[in-house]
Amino acid sequence: MPRYRIRTRPAPAAFDPPAKFQMDATDSYVKYGHRVFPGTSQRGDPLWTAEAITQIWYQAETGRIPISGAGYGGPFSGDGFEGMWLDMSEIVRPTRDGIHGREYISTTVTLGGAPEMLEFEAGGQLLTPMPRLVTLPLPVVFGPLPIALPGGGAQRAACLAADRLGTLCIRTGDALDVVPARNLALRLTAQDFDSLGRLAVDPVYVEIEEEPWALERWRAARERWPGAMIALRHALGAESPAQVEQLVRQGVRVFHLYADEEGRDSAGVPLPDSLRAVHAHLVRRRWRDSLSFLVSGGIAAAEHVPKIIACGADVAVVDFVLIVAWGCALWADKSTCQVEVGEIDPEWGAQRLVNLMAAWRDQLLEALGAMGMREVRRLRGEVGRVIFEATESKAFRRLFPATAPVASYRRLPEEDSGEGDMRWTHALLAATHQQARDAAPDGAQEFRVGGSGGGFDRVAFAFELTDAWQRSRPDAWLADPAGYDLNLPLNRRGDGRPELCIPLPWYGAGMSFGSVGLPVMLGRARAAQRLGTFTSTGEGGYPDELTPYAGSIITQVATGLFGVREATIQRARMVEIKYAQGAKPGLGGHLLGNKNTESVAQEREAVRGTSLFSPFPFHSVYSVEDHKKHVDWLKQINPQALISVKVSTPTDVDMVAVGSYFAGAHVLHLDGAYGGTGAAPEIAKKNIAMPIEYAIPKVHRFLEGEGIRDQLTVMASGGIRTAYDVAKAIALGADGCIIGSAELVAMGCTRLGSCEQGLGCPFGITTTDPERSKLVNVESACEQIVNVYTSWQRQLAGILRALGFGSIRELRGRADLLVYLE
């Protein structure tokens, strides 16, 4: 079969987004974690969030995947799909580079089951009769419209789209005469079954509604349409494993298992958990591989497809997604839902669905690529490549000797302008801007934590809950850093390479020339030089203008190898190998064409104006042995440099850590999923790899167990916003932190999340436009960073004083000093 390609074409909205959505003029959709409605914290219904709805609109209109700058701004928590993250691969497991077909990843699925084995004649001829199959080029099927829509336009659009995509559109008996389809798929109730007349074409797929005596009709349907695949519908519930097994014993091989429209089974259990139970049961009973499961109920976003497949589905069936794609806003704007008001144009409606599926498929490819899989069929039931929040948080909470109610943590006053997101609240932005001016927090606004309801916002130092602290003024918590040892040694291997030590337990993260402009890079470099720490080039090369700061600059070697030369490796005191990035684990770099200006293209020696993709992974590193060779290579080029290994947080992050130690790394840099980015697909920011707070203790304890903890410097990044975050990360087991977004906030960033667009950043921070980047003044940028860091030093010293420690190194791994806020 030639490669499967979906032809997209713009299909502009025939409606206005509901006016009450708080969307900026430059926003194409609501970004995760941002305020949805002015003046409220409302986020909509738990499943159909404003983000989900507007992103479907965007994809239906353009066929493109939603991409934005900055990090994920929402919570990393919830049940069902929200409490699952897809695993990614790095170093010890490789990924696939499937983005835009760089490497072929198959999304083809087959329905119809399989024999357990094949038999051959002595001559090698196949004897086994093969069951009839329905092959679909993507694992998504359109279900019948969940609500009646005026006229036949909607039904026609769905059928047309399915036809063009090569998938199925399941119709109910009353929607038979809409348009002929190549692959007729039917859902029949008892009533339909009796009243159905002669069909013009034989169906390829028929599903029998679950009602009393359904099995009889299932048998009757098999006789009536011997060429068709006959499935049975089954509502998921507590008894489903046994019930499905029962039906299997009666001969049913294809099931449409469904939850309710909010994604819960009849017992209220989220669809993923409910399905897993059925899948696991049938694996135990040795039946699963001969069955096919179509699954529906609350599948509302691209990421739900790989997630539900990993829980045991063969195919996801979508229903409400269709009408949302045509413009319905469901809960958000029912009153003016145009789809319900008038008949839609079938051609336009079909294109919207085709576009949406093209975007969903691209995102599925990204997820599969990140997991290192080349066949979606191999993902079915692969829970080994899923991280479940329930499991991780249980282990995490065991670290803390005590918990306390969330309310017992006294937050400082917070104003809310709607700026920022849940992680970087308005208060936190304002407090950071204030520290950038004053070099100390003033306590008028909350400056320690954000409002995400997860991560470091759910953890506090026990002393913060004491009466004394709760009653005192914020500036009483500061201390003179001179009295405390905040030094961070970077080389603990004793391998003869320089024993670099920085006076603060953090340094600057990599930001490429391209993601940010030159003044930002210079401001950061100058600040690093003044503070005696480091900043990293990121992956866009090493502009000549940075050379005067070479002693403070880490040369990053990332998967695109843009701008990496022996000269830039040899001039660095530390070389950072970027295997992965927390904001987009399992994906490479992505610089959109309009940010690839003349100077950026020159630095990267690429073609101006084209989007630049760094591959994922390093194509020279497909194993830990390759990794060692890679580290050795850089050591050969620069015999004096320290080597830092930047990785994100897959489930086997502990193995990655120990592997990196044995490969000869000095610094292990863990970049968690809250991390910032110049541009990343939304699906990657939110759904792949685990948050940093789970990864740090996992790595810390594993290295301790291996007896090598003190030979490796572990740095954490990806959502370290404040001095308190730094202290908490260290208490969880890191040696220090790496700071990215907070430096940009110090310069005035307000987390608009428009970093990916050419002229997008109105503050000139994440722009490469020569004019607009002049908005950033190098000297003041430096000053602002130095001020924020000075403030952090004083806070950190204060924390040490409160704990009775003299050195930051005493804090490492002391999770017992923290409490979990329930």
Added chain:
Amino acid sequence: MHLGPERWGAEQADALLNSRAGLAAGAPALPRSPEAAEGGCGVLGFAANVPIAGRHLVTASQQMHNRGNGKGGGIAAAGLDPVQMGVSPEVLRTHYLIQVAYLDRGARAEVERECLLGRFDIAASYQVEALDDHRAVSGLEVRPPDVVRYFGRVKPEALAHFAEQSGLRHLPARRVEDEYVYQNTFRLNQRYYASLGDKRAFVLCHGRDLLVFKIVGYAEQAAAYYRLEDLTAHVWISHQRYPTKGRVWHPGGAHPFIGVNEALVHNGDFANYHRVTEYLSQRNIVPLFLTDTEVSVLLFDLWDRVYGYPLEVLLEALAPTTERDFDVLPPEKQALYQAIQQTHLQGSPDGPWFFIIARSKPDDHTWQLLGITDTSMLRPQVFAWYESEDNARIGLIASERQAINALLRSLAAEDTRFQPLADRYWVARGGSYTDGGAFAFTVSSSEDGCRLTCHDKFGRLVAPRPPNPGVTTRSDADCTRALRDSLVGCAGRSSGEWFADARPSLTMADPSQIGAWMEWLVGSACEDDARRSSAIGALTLLRDRRYDPGGKKRSALLAMADAALYRILRTVPTLDADSKSSCRRVDSATRHTLRAPEPGEETLVVDACSFAAEGEESAARLLCLAHQLGWRCFVAFDWRGGRFAGCGLGPGTDDVRLDIYGDAGDYLGSGLDGGHVCVHGDAQDQVGQILKRGRLVIHGDVGQTLLYGAKGGEIFVLGSAAGRPLINAVGHPRAVINGTCLDYLAESFMAGDPLNGGGFAILNGITFDGTGRLVELDTPYPGGNLFSLASGGAIYLRDPHGRVDDDQLNGGRFAPLSEADWCLIEPYLRENEALFGIQLADLLRVNGEAKPPSKVYRKVEVESLEVLH
């Protein structure tokens, strides 16, 4: 069919699997992920029709030390010597060779009582000889387990009882006995290994005529500890493991893992481990050791022994053919493969993997070595074949070419039938229509002796030695003299001119004449710098050029040339010698004498054979130090797989010239920024990564990811590249590859406009026949991905028959070759001619007819993709 006459099908397979219901029921829940991650490893295997002693494995394994971390090494051998085993040939063939590793010596009595003595008739048993103190093996930290070897058959009454109980009465007795052994081992392992906190014992192997040893250490340490140096076998495999779990004290997780009559080593990692265990568990198969390698061999055993699949079916189940490779299969093959995929795709491993399997088929009197790659070819692999004049044959598989050569070198040192270079080396294309990504070397023994053959996935015989229709040697002509005279009279002429003169004599000379000439050359070279240099020049061309070797084997000629060359280079005066020579020599022992060149000293000759593979003690590092001291011209010889040659010299090195003879290791010239590196032979993986400027010339093949992220420079490759050449290259690199590559050529190429200073690659798609004549490959590019997502640069394909089609492109398009294009590439093809002797006129000849360039070359240029904007 290898099944034999008996009927074997679903009913029988089902019976076997059903008999394991109790095993599966008692097993723990399916693991979500493997216990320790391990990706990289060094794997090696060989099969020969003559018995090979274990000591030869040692040097080769040592060469791949850096692919393991000393936390797991293992060896398997099949086709053993009954005398060495202390049993009769009959017992060796008929009895199960069970080796139990006793981690806890005290467990032996219990294990024997519970699992062995009551159930097996033991023909012989003894503790395997080992060193008294494991610390006598350098670097071996963890004491290997005591190993006891038992030769046994299942007691008839135990077997009858088992068959009765398990419903296997109707199955052939040997099948039932195999299954009994399998289940007995499972129970033993579960009881004494998997289920306990303190691991006490496990079964290393239990097949017939198949041995396995595993330790916490390196593979060669296992050989040393268990005294396997003199043990002989027809098939050997070894494995260096790199688990990323720090404290490993027991060897259960080391490779090889066993089915029944096979042992498997693995380099790679599964992306779908849990899913594969689910697939297996539905067939009552559960893992105990929690590594993906164990799961791999369980799949193999299921498809081979239980389902009885022919090898081709098994291989297709393991590595399904997809994409273009599938599309070009004949319809009947597509139908078969589709059925296999439908049935087994979900049990097939995803991710990068490479397996080497040693199998014993005692009833057929054969032993087999298999090498199988995944369809993306993400792990390094090289196959090789050698056969001597007197029909000693050996087939080899390894992660690195240098390991193969190390093994052959070791063999050649003590057995004149062998020589240090193979006749042929090749890389498998995974899952493909070309070779199927898998090769089997089969040793079959009969009364006439042992034979070795090589087949691909489709059972096609791989003709190991292409017939040589060229000129035969003539012992009546005095070729020694002709060769000598040609060189003596060459003063003032280029070595190229000499070669043209000498070529007929090289073809006609018989080996002894060549030997005599080389003897003379070595003597003459000692006389002065000029003679040495012309001798080196001549031997280098002998090595670099493709020509008709007459009745001689090319590999033998090369081995002779290398030997002479190394002898000559070893006569170069050392750094502290009193000499007026412009060349100075340094080796590992004298590296502390390294100093700046004195006036008149030009060339530093590095004897690379005993340097470390990487790090401060490596030859690559020495080159950097010498460069810092002012040396500019280097000849490095007897290079044995050391990495990073030419790396770290830094920018501004335009005056550097490095010639490498031997086995260049990975990352050759990666980072080069001005110098000129020339490899007189094959190179391995990651050549020219981030190459900035300068020139790389490879007189052979190159491995994976040639020129990854390169910015510029010129690269000439005489042979082929493996996967992903030029990926993510920018700027203006210019490459000429005369062979082809496996797949993914120039992915995300971003090298500007080639007609305006940008980069390009020329792919000639040619090779040489046995007489050194240029021949076209079936297609210049067999891969399904060419120029994917590229936004700059171009590919110039020599494709006069238009065999590459649009479907292979994703982001590029074909364009006719313009005059400007030809003006751009012609100088590179002329240079190619000068370097490799590949005549431009020959390239422009199609079916014997001279054609204009535009009828021979096609251009693949950038097509503006929407995603790129």
